[in-house]
Amino acid sequence: MMKGFVTGLFLGVALVWAGAASADEAGTIRLGAAVSLTGKYSSNGAFTRNGYDLAVKRINEEGGVTVAGKTYKLEVVYYDDESTPARGAQLVERLIQQDGVKYLLGPYSSGLTEAIAPVTEKYGVPMVEANGAAVSLFRKGYRYLFAVLSTTDQYLRGAVELAANVNEDPSKLRVAMAFENDPFSQDVREGVMEDAAKFGMKIVIDDKLPPELNDMSATLSKAKVLKPDLLLVSGHDKGAALVVRQLADQRVDVPMLAITHCDSAQIAEKFGKIAEYTLCAAQWASTLKYSDALFGSAADYATLYEETYGHAAPYQAAESSAAVQVFADAFERAGSLEPDAVRDALAETDIKTFYGPVKFDETGKNMSKPTVLFQVQDGKYVVVYPQAFAEAEVRWPTPSWSAR
Amino acid sequence: MLDNLLLFFQYPPLAIDVILNGLLIGAIFALAAYGMALVWGVLNIVNVVQGELVVLGGYVTFLLVQSGMPPLLGLPVSAVVMFCVGWLIYRAVIFRVVDKDIFISILATFGLSILIQQLANLLFGSEVRTVDAELGSLHLLGGTVTLAWIKILAFGLALVAGAVLWLFLRHARLGQAIRATAQNPRAARILGIDTDRVYAMTYALNAALCGAAGSLAVMAWTIHPYVGLPYTVRSFMVVVVAGVGNVAGVIAAGLGLGALENAAGFIFGVEFQIAFVFALMVAILVWRNARAARKRSHLQ
């Protein structure tokens, strides 16, 4: 009796599970996406999703996508990757096999992209991603992977160059680094190391922040006595908020501070005065002079985003929107919904978007869009580097705390 | 690693800075750990949801400041609100696992913790939140030693809370009932103590202490929905080292842990900070076990 019950339970469970498949719908193109809605990347995961949704909404409002004379609406099928690569393999199988998705939008975080890319490659499913650009991804010869953003190692290279420009003798510069111990920030570190070596700068602090860290005072105490000329920090939103906060609390004077993720952490809005002078690496800024037919200018995008979601548009959202635009463009040019035709069209992409120009090199990364550095000046994010995009001069050096 | 040690000798005040900052960090851990020691000692429950209670306390302060209240008011309000939340959690779940195996309670509170994490994510958003109490910092020894006033406040509060808790357990009627229940719940019931009420109060008191710790955490650092685990793990460790129901031990262990962790992060590099602390905990357990075994063999 009992054993019979157990067998029944096994079978029942298997049946319920098998029934979980779902059907496709005509007239829509379904894009699959894994985003981090829970777990440590959930805030940036939410920005990613907002960006996808906004672009899909706009494209559908404008009549959708026309492929070989037939119009299609776009739709995104979401799953939550729970901020862990352990979900990667299951996710892709679900999207491709169960939901019949033929095109993927990228997840948030390099780790997850690393886990997914080999599988999409195998299935020949084109993936346009906007939030995971570890350099190593583009060394593996993936043919179906396209990234609209600049690779991760680019983030803080600009800061190193800027420091080399404003100082008289770059080889005398002393650099302090505190990077979170995760694939993203460690990749940022690689780029910095390379450039610092090029200029002959000396690394005086090289800390790897654990993701659980909630206090940076050990690193900052070191910075206090070693007096680096440039402090670089990368640790997603939490790292950005912590370093701005604790530099002020501990009154550590550094002439130049450059970090990542400060617009998504909203440091200017949250910290006010103490966030001044902070340099922020970004893939995009709303003040840049890019525009397209769908969203208008970068500033128009920022306004629309803020109206829709109630907070300023971080670059994570902008690049996600751009990824959807790239797909839409490729569908129309391919004139077919065959994944391979779409893939070839993607490879030929050469468009201008509100997010910047998109043109992929043979490894699939966007080679025509630079990263920018902005600085918090009087409570606003102002682009200061590279020179071609700068709206204002960089304010340097940061005065000491006693003088602020 | 050696470079870092050398720094200590080159700049002696730096050692003071690292240790003092560590002590102040430890104070917030100690505050969160009092409650865990109490709940563990009285209800025989390892409260894995501790860190989430801290985070919730932080959100209470954050919301209060959002609505225009002064940050420091958040401290008592968080404690009171979390007292009620704790009481509710007890009534909803905890009372059902009080007399069960300790392992059951670990899993039940683990379930609660992932539930609260995601609820917090849905309710308050996933952004990193912080509150500036605008207290500034204290500078000593020509600026090498800098201590944020909010952390000094936390330190003072942890000491005061410890003293009050000690007096309360010793002299107050309810405190005595709590101790009696901890020693022998059956006997306490026979003597007319409403042990269920004592349990509820103990758990609520724990939540209130966590609320205060969370309020300080959001003012000293940052919070977000998934940041609870470090607090749970630190409190846990503090209680393991101090022993349950030992108020003075908890404050000592909390401060010691903070100082040690900060120093370890400084010397070995931050990436090994947490590894060092946990390896140390395992070593302490093994060492205590070996000592106990030696004692046993002496007796034979």
Added chain:
Amino acid sequence: MSRVNDWHIMAALALFGIAAPFLLPGLVTQLAFLWLMVVFALTWDMLGGRMGYNSFGNIVFFGIGCYAAAVLQRDAGLPYFEGLALGLAVGAVLAVLAAIVFGAALLGIRGHYFAIGTLGLGIAAGEIASGWRYVGAGSGLALPLYPGDLGSREFFFCYSLFALAALCFLTCRWLYGTRFGLALNAIRDDQDKADAMGLRTTRIKIFAWSVSAFFLGISGGLAANMIGFIDPRDVAFAGATFGVWMVLMAILGGKGTLWGPVLGAFVFHVTQELFWTYLLGWQRVALGLLIVVIVVFFPQGIMGWLAERRERRGTAA
């Protein structure tokens, strides 16, 4: 009513394991994870259920398996399958060695402090791996690409893990029938008496943990290859997910029983996947609630609950 015995269920499960990937082609990876969960629950139950030593640190052996495979496949310069085989073997050996060393140190600690010590071990291991350059530190390690045809990768890992789960189950079934199984129960019921009866309790405990570690080490290597990328804290030493699920599944099914962990793994994994699929953004709330309900209302697990019900019916009749 005809008697259904163990053999019938085993035959049915074997049939399910062999046929399911063909019947449910869209769920092959999830099936593979199911078998992984079965291994998790069974190996945890050997200590937690049978011997009364509640470990939160079994994830360490899984992580060692992950890293052993990943590092060997990266450095040994062998073709994929040879590298994988070597990785699995080395992973198993290292896991067993780790079990012997940690066991000698920790298995003398009793009760809650054992649980705490193993928890510390699990966390420390993850942190050390994420600080260690040679194994990729916090950047994690990507595993080599599977060379076979389209779709064969999923089948390969699904069947490998099924075979491992089956082997693990049969080993447990056999061991629990021997004197060794009785010794485990004796340790759980009263270790001092077991000692006094002349059982070499320390040796038995270490052996039991080594058996767990052996299967976990192999499962780690397979899982790492299936997932394709290991992150020290989120995949290899994922104490807050895999590490806790091991315990939950065993308790849900009924700890200390042969079928309990298997049943627990099925019910937990499938429920979790359904939540994940249909409750986007709320799945953890549902999961947390489920866990609370499980441990509050079914602390004896499904098997215990069934046994109780049968007993009651027996006395009523």
